[in-house]
Amino acid sequence: MLLFQLQGSDDRPIYARIAEQIKFAVASGVLRPGDLIPSVRDLSRQMVVNPNTVARAYRDLQQEKIVDPVRGTGLQVAQGAAEVCRDLRKAIVRDRIRAAIQEARQTALEPTEIEAILRDEWTRSNGAPH
Amino acid sequence: MLLFQLQGSDDRPIYARIAEQIKFAVASGVLRPGDLIPSVRDLSRQMVVNPNTVARAYRDLQQEKIVDPVRGTGLQVAQGAAEVCRDLRKAIVRDRIRAAIQEARQTALEPTEIEAILRDEWTRSNGAPH
Amino acid sequence: MLLFQLQGSDDRPIYARIAEQIKFAVASGVLRPGDLIPSVRDLSRQMVVNPNTVARAYRDLQQEKIVDPVRGTGLQVAQGAAEVCRDLRKAIVRDRIRAAIQEARQTALEPTEIEAILRDEWTRSNGAPH
Amino acid sequence: MLLFQLQGSDDRPIYARIAEQIKFAVASGVLRPGDLIPSVRDLSRQMVVNPNTVARAYRDLQQEKIVDPVRGTGLQVAQGAAEVCRDLRKAIVRDRIRAAIQEARQTALEPTEIEAILRDEWTRSNGAPH
DNA sequence: GTGGTCTAGACCACC
DNA sequence: GTGGTCTAGACCACG
Structure with a gap:
């Protein structure tokens, strides 16, 4: 069963983080083209979040063509989504690091200090992987 | 002559960026304990920003004990500020990278992909230094 | 119903008095952790004060971790706040008397004269309690 | 030799504290009617304070008839000043405690808690007199 | 609806 | 001249 939840400290808006989680799920293959994503109501209950917030995330995903509406059924992962999300994911990561x-x-x-920090944090993140 | 200015794209509030610039100036020794920082009015004129916005930044700096008020004269860099700011600066950098x-x-x-990106961006940033 | 209002003669800034009233309300249990404090707009209307002035008080309360923001909803009294405020209140009183x-x-x-004044004013304050 | 200096933490304006010190010196008999008080220049140097600030204090003292100008000589403690200051001193103390x-x-x-604090602080101030 | 940011401009106390 | 307070009102992001 899919489990989405909000991570700890992060000052980005909730809707953006929800959308990002969906994208990453698609990118990693957890969600595949044709799969239905959770309904607004379900996900909002699961995440203890205002339904409007989830709806906002889904609206953004539709605009980016990551998901398609299926009348009377819900939202399904769009056909080209997997590739798009993989690229997106890498670009996001790269941008943040840059x-x-x-x-x-x-x-x-x-x-030299910056480089030291980079090395340090990288090895540290290997030592205690999420 | 000290020159503060707002950098390009950055979605953080202006007052926070102003405060950060002051902190970094202190951290790097450009401003030293006892020095007066630019007056609210001067800096607001220089940065083309509302005086209240600068005042807000300065108020935050006071609460963090980075600067001390000298009645009727201005704000001076506090005694312990240099060390505090150096630590702060490094902590900020480290946190963001982490x-x-x-x-x-x-x-x-x-x-391996993440590591590749790290290396890539680091060398890239060396090639085209700020 | 909660009633906040500015007391008579007091040369402290309005925002400080507002913040203090909130703290005392928390200290005395009128406001409890998890409760939402009045909205900026409501309180500013109630106190006949500019919303920015209330906002300034609330910002200070946030920095002191007395209240937590709930996005899109308002500000709620933080978990540890009751104890903090009780201590704060007593410390304030003690400091002023000291x-x-x-x-x-x-x-x-x-x-002996000072002691006489202390006794005198204390009994006097009992005779005509606020 | 008379020694005036600014005490530690106190957010009242400097000029007010200077004037108060003069008054207390008169009240306690350290300065007596007819005595010359220090010149603006001397006192400002002694206290490491802007001369304007001392001048402001002296102006206030003149308005309150605590000191009289003596042409070409300076300011002397006025005739009725001792009694006035004694009363003033007591009134000030009483007001603050009230x-x-x-x-x-x-x-x-x-x-009961307030009373406890009052007793506590009073005995404490006896134990470690300034 | 909520709080947060920013601008504009007035007034004040202090040095 | 300095910073501090307060008002008025606009705009934005978020839920």
């Missing part, structure tokens, strides 16, 4: 590094540079920290 | 890596992991990307 | 006594001593008044 | 007690009552603390 931004983090760029910001680090702008603080006038020594490049 | 968050970026952690999110990358949560997307179920292959670790 | 300061008053200390200043009395510094004026080179006879200790 | 205000402290009144505020304590408004916080909805138990009267």
Whole structure:
């Protein structure tokens, strides 16, 4: 059974995180083209979130053509979605890392220090994988 | 002469970016304990921003004990501020990088792919330094 | 029904008095953890004060972790807040009394005279309770 | 030699504290009618304070008839000043204590708790006199 | 509906 | 000159 939930500290809007989770589920193959995603009502109950918030996430997903409406049934993962999401996922990851590094540079920290932090955090994340 | 200005795309509030710039200036030694920071009016003129917005940033800096008020004169960098800001700066950088890596992991990307991206972006940032 | 209002003569800023009233309401149990505090707009209307002034008070309360934001809903009293506020209230009272006594001593008044004033004012305040 | 200096934490304006110190010196007999008070320049240097600030304090003292100008010489303590200051001193002390007690009552603390604090702080101030 | 941000401009106390 | 407070009103994101 699919389980979506909000992770800890994160100041991004809830609807964006919900949409992202769906995309990542598609990207990793947990959800495949043709699969129905959870109904707004179900997901909102499961996540203890206002239904409007889930609806907003789903609206965004429709606009991005990640999901298609099926009359009287629900929303299904669109045909091209898997590939789109895989690309998207990688691009998102890359963008965030790029931004983090760029910001680090702008603080006038020594490049060697930044590199040390990068190595450090990478190995650390290997040691205690989520 | 000190030059503060708002960088390009950044969705954080203006006052937060102003406060951060001051902190980084202190961290890097451009501003030292005892120095007066630019007056609200000067800085607001220089940055083309409402004086209240600068005032808000300065108020936050006071609460964090980064600056001290000198009645009728202005705000001066507090005594312990340099060290505090250096630590702060490093902590901020570290946190952002950690968050970026952690999110990358949560997307179920292959670790080797993440590592590749890290390397790639790091060298890329060296090639075209800020 | 909760009633907040500005008391008579007091040269402290309005936002500080608003924040203090909230704290005291929490300390005395009128507001309990999980309760929503009045909305910025409601309270500003009730107190005949600019909404920004109330917002400023609420922002301070957030920084002190007395209240937590619930996105799109309002601000609720934080979990640990009751105890914090009780301590705070007592500390405030104690500090003010200590300061008053200390200043009395510094004026080179006879200790017996100070003590007499203390007794006098205490009984007087009992006679005509607020 | 007379020594005036600013005490620690106190958010009242500097000029008010200077004026108060002069008054208390008169009340306690350290300064007597006819005595010259320090010149603006001397006192400002001694207290490491802007001369304007001392001048402001002296202006207030003149308006209250605590000191009289002596042409080409300076300011001297006025004739009736000693008695005025003694009364003033007591009134100030009394007012502050009254205000402290009144505020304590408004916080909805138990009267017994307030009384305990009063006793406690009074004995404490006896134990470690300034 | 909620709070958050920003602008504009007035007034004040202090030095 | 300095910062601090307050008002008025606009706009935005979120639920």
